[in-house]
Amino acid sequence: MDWRSTVLTVLVVVLVVAVGYLAYRVNQPVQVRVTVTSPVTTTVTTYITTTATAPASTSTVTTTASVVSTVTTTTTATVTSTSVSTVTSVTTTTTTPPRQIRIASLDPACSQIIFTLGLGDEVVLLDTYSRQILTYFNVTIPPNATILTSIWPAPSIEAVVNASPTVICYDLGFYGPSTLASFSSIGIPIIIINGTADRTFQQIETDAYLVAKALGAPERGLKVASWMSTVINSVTSKVSGLSKPTVLFMDWSNPIYAPSNLTFIGYEIGVAGGLDVVNTTVPWPTLTPSQVLVYNPDYIIASDFMGNCSATLAAIMQIPGINYTKAVREGHVYVLGNLATSLVEEPGPLSVYGAEVIAAILHPEAFGLSSVPQCISSEWVLGMLKPTLPG
Template sequence: MVRTAVLAVVVVVLVVVVVSVAYLLMYAKPRGASTYPVNVTDALGRVVVINAQPGSIGIVSPDCAQIIYALGFGGRVNLIDTYSLQLLQYLNVSVPGNVTVLHSIWPAPNIDKVILAHPSLLCADAGFNYGLTKYLGQLAAANITVVFINGTNNVDLSGIESDVMLMARVLGVPQRGEAVVSGMNSVINYVKSKVSSEPRVTVVFLAWYNPIYAAGNSSFIGYYITLAGGYDPVGGMYPTITPSQLLVINPDYIIASNFMDNYTATLEAILSIPGINETNAAKEGHIYILGDLATSLVEEPGPLSVYGALELAMIMHPGAFGITEVPHFITAQWVIDNVKPSLNLTIPSG
């Protein structure tokens, strides 16, 4: 009788264990995953409730695209802007042909097209898509949840990391967010290690020539110039400076976006600035113009921007990376061959 009772207890325990294991396998969340609903505070200070992992995602800025794809959710994108699409094409990332493409996103995308595409989540840039705020009621009524990242309002790496972790929580994958942040820091540490013993050079980054718009040392670009081993003497965010001020600065390097959409035209515009030929940059042949991909990496504050810091470092200190010559027009092919940007946030080799 005692033996029978013991066997009965053993059987009951085994049944409980089997049922418990089966439950865990079927219903337990992966380690690091979020349990919904999730409350997040976005870049506008709004508390947004995410009731379930988004089944479809809309993107209206390239920094959002970088984050969504780096987190591994590109397959759920059903709405994207043309600038993000171009960036992904440079990286050989395929986007389905039936995805809705928005050709205008500043200061807000076409709301009718957004509602028609009906993503369950819309990622927006608080700095670039600021006009979207007046449509939040319409989007909510259409059951489209909008989350704003800080985006182009960021002035340093920590802001981008916060954006990554915000969207990682929204998507229920905080550990993936941590992995992306870790990859970003690996690239930045690689850049720092390469330029640590290099002499600092004075750099002016031009966004326009008449009047002269320059990225100041308080801007995101100025921050990366410093990380890349340069010195940006222009104060503020994106001030205008006079030709006389540019001559006083006397930069060793002038780096510019391709603001005329043509290398020759952009170079001629820069060389038309009075006194420009008296600068060290002109005398030493250190005027560089960035093509579309090169500009995206430097100007768009998403995870891939760490490659913008690497790109700047390679322009200013090519010898530190074993580069013998840098072209004056930084094409997409040069970036792919040398900077090797990747949504996996890997350090380039070879």
């Protein structure tokens, strides 16, 4: 082999090695590590409309709520690339602020429902009568809540707007449709209950459930309904099989203003083991002294319409011919203090204790009592019956 053949052979070997090396390098993946942090802020507006009609009641709850939430998402990605980039790991953290509810409660029926549902901390406005009854139950009213000192014939729309609620609880039975039209114009979602128009405990339970559902907590409504049923069943079991005395409930003496058996109070008297003696077709008739004598009730139970038990008893005794009634002759005239009156006259969840108060008056032995005082004070109710809110 001459020298030219040797050189050619060497060149061929070098070329083969070079081509092999280049092929090796081309086939190796090129790794690029990229970390990307991308904050994204999104605002989502959701409109929620709930309409529910309870089969046991004519009450309808309609609420339309606008909920605006801000979601901040931080994504960290590690990308490993050959010819095409590939995401191998993604870490995402999402934070959504909780929805805030601010409730304006326009009367005691609404307030009783809201606080027994355990949503009292969300109340930004309520009335002075609600505060009065809730105070007896050691309920803490939010310190910054607006207190309406007057709610009849209608609460102040300006005061409600200034409290900046996100939802209003409205008692249609108390205020009626005309006031509802005024409140509808301010653009704040409204939950409508029968409230004062309720005639049975079952209707109150329905109101409570519908409010709870509208506020996103239906299970709380079911819990309140169950609690009410437990208290009612306890009362009815105690008075079951006992005599049913006739009762005249008096809310004023001159003229004599009394609820008939068509009213919620008449219904409570029945649950308590008595009979409302006023059987007129008018729910709240004005009676004459002669009518009272004809009714001749076994018991007279009165709200403290004079603001003082002794004064109220004196006013009752001034009704002509009242001494001839069986109630007076047998010493069965009773005056309810502030707490007892609120429990009996306000159709809310706490009215189950109103039935218990009446039952204790009519059938003290069923509650282990030898007697009941003529003046049913708040201290007596709290000490003897020990009412509480649902736990």
